Amino acid sequence: MSASPNEEIREKLVGFFKQRGYRVRNQGNANSADRASDLSFVKGQTVLVVKIAANSNLQTRNAILEVTLAAMDLTSRANLVYLAFPKLQASLLDASMLQDRGLGMLIYDSRSIEEAVAPRQFDSPSDKKQSSADIDWLRSRVEALEKTVENLSHELSATRARPIEPSQPRQPTPLQSTQDGKPGTALPSFLKGNPWVDILARRGREPDQVAA
């Protein structure tokens, strides 16, 4: 695995991913993922790396295993990981095994590159940091909720032990009436402009008017 992959294949892969909107990651700023991979691309926040298995590197069964494990190792450092395999040797590898582990598989020959298996999106290191912060925040919320439930449970037990009291009364609202005792604007509609207010206000202050 120490020999460099074929330059022609690298160019084809760069062209392949450029068509998909990726740009080659600056090697000067290369992080551990870039250094361990043979090609590294970026699109927005997504980091994509390609581990290239060249023909010359796949002479033994161990070599195939080694390149596959190296690709697996990249999943902790990039969002998308491809293993690029020569068409002739592709049949040696079980593509479903790569799919299960989230690795993408590219098959190439001198004429073309094809995506045989699409990769799964992995969390990048920054995502993992964020996830860790989220978990800490959730943990603190759960602790706070546990405390609240415990307090409520105590209060409920205490309430059960007390006799039931009447429900909270509805609060009467202040009323407005004018100085002459006639209904003001805040009173209900059935009081406003009601001739009975004057008639009844004279009860007991006038000669007996009961018709009966």
Added chain:
Amino acid sequence: MSEAYKQQYTFGVDYGTGDVKFGPISCGEHPEIVENRGYFTDQSSIMQKISGPSKEIIVGKDIPLYLEAKEDLSTRMIYPMRNGVIDKDQERAWSVVHEITEFGLETFRPPSSDFSGYYLVSSLSSVSPRYMYEKLFEIYRDIDKEFGSIIAATVIPQPLSVAIAHKVPTCVVLESGHGNTQICPISRYPIRNAIVAVNRGGGDGNALTAEILKDCGYGDLVHEESLIRKVKENLGLIPAELDAAIHIAKRDQERFRATYKVPGTRIAVDLAENSWMRFLIGEYVFNPNHEIFQSYFNRGLPRPSDVKVGDTSFRGMLDFGDAIIQAVERCPVELQPYLYKQILLSGGNFSWKAPDDMSDVAIDAPTKIRRLLENKGVSDTVIMMTESPQYSVWRGCIVYGYSVPADFAWSWDRFEGWMTFR
């Protein structure tokens, strides 16, 4: 206490046959409503021993939480005002009135430190005997002694409350409840000598509906009064003219087909080829004198009878047109035209459907009353349904309490004024 205090703390209670409407003036347009009933818990039951003692009488919205066996309902559930009048010795009914009044007042107990009791105005049937007034004052006095929540109280006739709520000083009020109907002429106050009472109300409509259901094969449903009432309200119609309505409904059965499914149950009623009977229900309430009702009386439907309660005679078979005429003609002749020009219909027994597609034969309650009066030579009438009939009695109580001077003491001669308790 000052007038301002009284106006701030006026409290109204309408003991309706079905619901109690209560609340202080600060409730605004609508009072609080609970069913007028009380449930007597089984104090000896094993549940009482396990979960600790509960109140003996449950009122308000919590009743369903305490219900026990269905068979016990008839003995444990008490509807005190079911017939508009409570007998003097019906202790359990009076206990429920006490409990509901106490519940209503405590629901609205103000937190304010200046509160020293409400001016409570309640309303009873205009034909209630004196002992009912005495009993109510006794209950209010007891409540005030225990809770300090009633500074003074008064009781006014329901028709007066209705007239007050509708801002009409001269009118005839027909108040029709479950058990009876009162026809009360009013000219700035009820004209007591002119009041006519009819021993017929919504309950009689229910009784006829039950007979019709039996005739149509639904005899198993007639034991639940609430169900019968629903059937009556949904299927019953008032005919413009009974014979014509029956003739047309028999000829055009599909148009008049009466079906009703009780919501949330599998129960469905279909009167099918007997759907013409739906007109009998409305006619019976307004006028039970048609010969067709004779067959029901012969088969056991109780004929609305003349009864005397206290000093008042209740006529059983008087139709509502005749009843209004009798009441108005007991008043001075000069007043009579003004009374016919303002007839107010109040109470649930006047709420009837008149579907648009049956307008050739089915009419509403005011139109039926107008027709009954026209048949007897009284024209030029104005008949109105009360607005918000559910609340009008309570609203009248509030206006009365707000307006009548706090120093106008109760008089047993006039049956008005404030009864003070301290």
